[in-house]
Every structure is written in C-alpha cells, then in structure tokens.
Amino acid sequence: MERKEFFGEFGGTFVPENLKAVLDDVAVNFYKYIDEPEFKEELAYYHRQYTGRPNPLYFAEKLTNKLGGAKIYLKREDLNHTGAHKINNTIGQVLLAKRMGKKRIIAETGAGQHGVATATVCAMFGMECIIYMGEIDTERQALNVYRMKLLGAKVVPVTMGTRTLKDAVDAALMDFIENADNTYYLLGSAVGPHPYPIMVREFQSIIGIEARKQILEQEGRLPDYLVACVGGGSNAIGLFHPFVEDKEVKIVGVEPAGRGLDTLDHAASITLGSPGVIHGFRCLTLQDETGEPLPVYSVAAGLDYPGVGPEHSHYSETGRGEYTSVTDKDALDAFVELSRVEGIIPALESAHAVAHVMKLAKELDDEKIIIVNLSGRGDKDVEQVKGILGDSI
Numbered sequence: 001m002e003r004k005e006f007f008g009e010f011g012g013t014f015v016p017e018n019l020k021a022v023l024d025d026v027a028v029n030f031y032k033y034i035d036e037p038e039f040k041e042e043l044a045y046y047h048r049q050y051t052g053r054p055n056p057l058y059f060a061e062k063l064t065n066k067l068g069g070a071k072i073y074l075k076r077e078d079l080n081h082t083g084a085h086k087i088n089n090t091i092g093q094v095l096l097a098k099r100m101g102k103k104r105i106i107a108e109t110g111a112g113q114h115g116v117a118t119a120t121v122c123a124m125f126g127m128e129c130i131i132y133m134g135e136i137d138t139e140r141q142a143l144n145v146y147r148m149k150l151l152g153a154k155v156v157p158v159t160m161g162t163r164t165l166k167d168a169v170d171a172a173l174m175d176f177i178e179n180a181d182n183t184y185y186l187l188g189s190a191v192g193p194h195p196y197p198i199m200v201r202e203f204q205s206i207i208g209i210e211a212r213k214q215i216l217e218q219e220g221r222l223p224d225y226l227v228a229c230v231g232g233g234s235n236a237i238g239l240f241h242p243f244v245e246d247k248e249v250k251i252v253g254v255e256p257a258g259r260g261l262d263t264l265d266h267a268a269s270i271t272l273g274s275p276g277v278i279h280g281f282r283c284l285t286l287q288d289e290t291g292e293p294l295p296v297y298s299v300a301a302g303l304d305y306p307g308v309g310p311e312h313s314h315y316s317e318t319g320r321g322e323y324t325s326v327t328d329k330d331a332l333d334a335f336v337e338l339s340r341v342e343g344i345i346p347a348l349e350s351a352h353a354v355a356h357v358m359k360l361a362k363e364l365d366d367e368k369i370i371i372v373n374l375s376g377r378g379d380k381d382v383e384q385v386k387g388i389l390g391d392s393i
Contacts, residue, residue, distance in 0.1 A: 001202065003031060005194040008317060010310035012192040015280040019173075022180040027099050027195040034202060037097065046091045047206065050124070055079045057214035057371070063341045065202040070368035074344070075211050077375050079267040084376030085207060085235045085346065086188060087116035087341065092183070092203035093186045104128045104182035108172040110137055110165035110231070111302030111349060112144025113376055114188030119153035129153040132171040134164035137301045144380050162295045165231075165305050169279050189232025190309035191258065195281035197310050204238025211371055214390050218367055225360065227252045228373035229352040230323065231267065231303035233312045235375035241311075244320065253312060254356045257325035258297035267296035269308040270316045270323040277306040298390070299328040300348035300381075330355040333353050335378060335385060347376030348385070
C-alpha cells in the first residue's frame with residue numbers, strides 16, 4: 001500500500017523527537033503487518049465473527065418516498081458490535097499492538113463510542129485500558145462512561161481547557177510520551193501525526209469497500225453521492241477513500257454548524273478554518289491569530305474537534321470533496337425524522353449527515369443515488385435528546 005505522510009500540504013509529524021521515534025516504530029510495524037496474509041486473515045476473522053460484518057447497505061424506501069427525489073441508501077455501521085464504526089479501527093490497531101508486544105492501551109474519546117470500542121477489544125485481548133474523556137463529555141455521555149467501566153477500562157475525566165475532545169487528545173498524548181515503552185496509543189480518528197491518519201483510514205476503508213460492492217449488486221452502478229458526517233473524519237474517510245478515483249461520484253462531508261456559523265458555537269473546521277498545526281499534524285483548523293486552537297462546540301460530542309483529518313483537508317483544497325455544515329437544530333430534526341420514518345435511531349453525529357441528505361435528495365431526480373454513512377446508533381444520545389427536546393417530539 002502507499003506510504004503517505006502528507007496529503008498535499010496536510011499531514012506530517014510535528015512532534016518532539018522522543019515521540020517521533022515512538023511513532024516511527026508504530027509506522028514500521030503498521031507497514032510490516034498491514035499486507036501480511038496472517039494479519040489480514042485474523043482481522044477478517046474478527047470482523048466476521050465479532051463485529052458482525054458485512055453490515056447491510058439498506059435502501060431507505062420510506063424516507064426516499066416521503067422526501068421525493070434521489071434514492072437514499074444507509075450504510076449500517078450502527079449495526080456493528082458496540083454500535084458504531086469505531087470497532088473497525090480498534091480491532092485493527094489492537095492486533096497491531098499485540099504484535100508490538102504492548103500490554104497497556106490508552107485512547108481518547110468524545111462521544112464515548114471509540115472509548116467503548118477500545119475497552120471492548122482490550123477486554124477481549126486481556127489488555128490494560130485507560131480512556132481519556134473531557135469532563136463535559138463524561139456528563140453528556142454518562143451511559144458510555146458506565147459501559148467502558150463495565151468492560152474493565154479506567155475512565156479519566158479531563159478537567160483542563162474546554163474539557164472536551166481536544167483536551168482528551170492532549171491528555172492522551174502526554175500519557176503516551178511519558179509511558180511509550182509499554183504503552184500503545186489507540187487513536188480513534190483519522191487525525192494526529194503520521195502514521196495515524198493513514199492507518200485509521202486503512203482500517204475504516206472496509207466501509208467503502210463493502211458499500212461499493214453492495215451498491216453494484218443492488219443498483220448495477222456506482223452512487224452519485226456519498227455523504228458522511230465529519231468531526232475528525234474517520235467514518236467519512238472510510239466511506240470516501242475506496243471511491244476517490246471514481247470522479248463521477250461526488251463526495252460530501254458534513255460538519256457541525258452548532259448554534260450557527262455566525263456564532264462562536266460550532267466546529268466547522270473546513271468551512272471556516274485555515275491551515276495550521278494541531279496535535280502533531282497540519283490540517284484545516286479553527287485557530288486564533290497566534291495559531292492556538294479555538295474552543296469548539298456541537299450537540300454531538302463526537303464532532304466537537306477544532307481540526308480535521310489531513311486527507312479531508314486535502315480533498316477540500318483540491319475540490320475532490322465538498323464540505324458543508326448542519327446546525328444542531330437540523331441534526332435534531334433528522335434524529336427524530338429517521339427514527340419515525342424508518343424505525344432507525346441514529347447517533348447525533350450521523351444525524352448531521354442524514355439532515356444534509358434530507359435536503360439534498362429533494363433537489364435531485366429519482367434516478368440519482370445517495371449513500372449516507374449511518375456511522376452509529378443513537379442509544380447513547382437518547383437521554384441527551386430527551387433533555388433538549390422533552391415531550392416536544
């Protein structure tokens with residue numbers, strides 16, 4: 001496979017020398033094992049027997065008929081074990097950590113789905129697990145915190161900074177620097193210094209590989225649009241990458257506009273960001289005039305990150321991808337609508353993508369096909385949505 005540290009001007013490894021040596025070791029082992037038949041067979045076994053792959057590409061017929069216009073297909077990552085796409089990556093990385101002889105796993109999490117997926121694979125392989133999570137996120141995702149503890153993980157609330165995902169990453173990186181000799185950092189999104197963006201992309205590309213095969217079987221052709229929510233961007237890059245050379249397939253990433261792009265309460269890193277360095281890599285990021293990350297916000301805990309994966313940054317700069325944004329209100333409306341019309345409760349993160357598709361489908365004729373990545377299920381968000389909407393649903 002390609003050994004790519006930069007995507008155009010984005011990516012790289014902007015870290016202290018002692019951490020760079022550790023990351024170089026991760027990269028060497030990743031490239032050593034990713035194409036090894038035994039590694040690939042073991043990964044495929046766990047996807048099939050543990051995660052439950054392949055998951056369906058579901059034609060949302062009722063939603064399609066209600067909206068009129070394009071056919072809408074849902075890639076059902078919500079049906080994976082642990083309830084989201086995150087397990088695709090954690091299984092891959094824990095198999096790598098096992099081969100590297102690491103027994104202690106650390107991770108960061110926002111919505112908690114990556115934390116749950118990490119705790120799950122650590123339980124399965126008998127590894128120590130420490131999860132860093134912003135204090136605010138531990139409160140709004142209390143159910144996932146309990147799930148992680150139930151699985152044997154130690155959850156560390158991060159009280160510095162904005163007490164959200166960015167600060168959880170900071171804390172995890174500090175731990176990694178201090179304990180690199182016995183610790184593997186299982187990063188959850190397609191962000192961070194090399195090799196994490198390309199490594200996470202490779203483990204998540206199973207989404208797009210399956211979707212490509214499934215849409216050809218069901219429709220006899222490729223889709224016109226691919227749509228996915230983008231925070232750090234792992235679920236989106238997993239869907240997009242296997243189609244990136246198919247120029248007739250339009251790629252649309254949906255960022256969180258929060259309370260509005262005209263406010264400070266959003267996390268639209270591509271839409272309103274500029275090139276900068278965050279967490280050891282260069283990307284489009286929301287930053288002040290000194291280059292410091294700005295506080296960000298989204299109703300979806302998994303999307304409130306002030307940067308975005310380098311590959312998404314490159315897609316945006318080159319025009320290969322289109323990136324738009326959706327407000328909290330529209331995401332909440334889509335959360336309810338998909339639940340009512342299709343009997344599928346989406347994660348609030350995924351609801352951002354669904355919200356955009358609900359607008360896009362109406363603008364297209366009925367010969368067009370859209371695949372939207374339903375990156376996770378909404379069980380984790382029901383209590384939060386109840387607190388926001390109450391009985392108004």
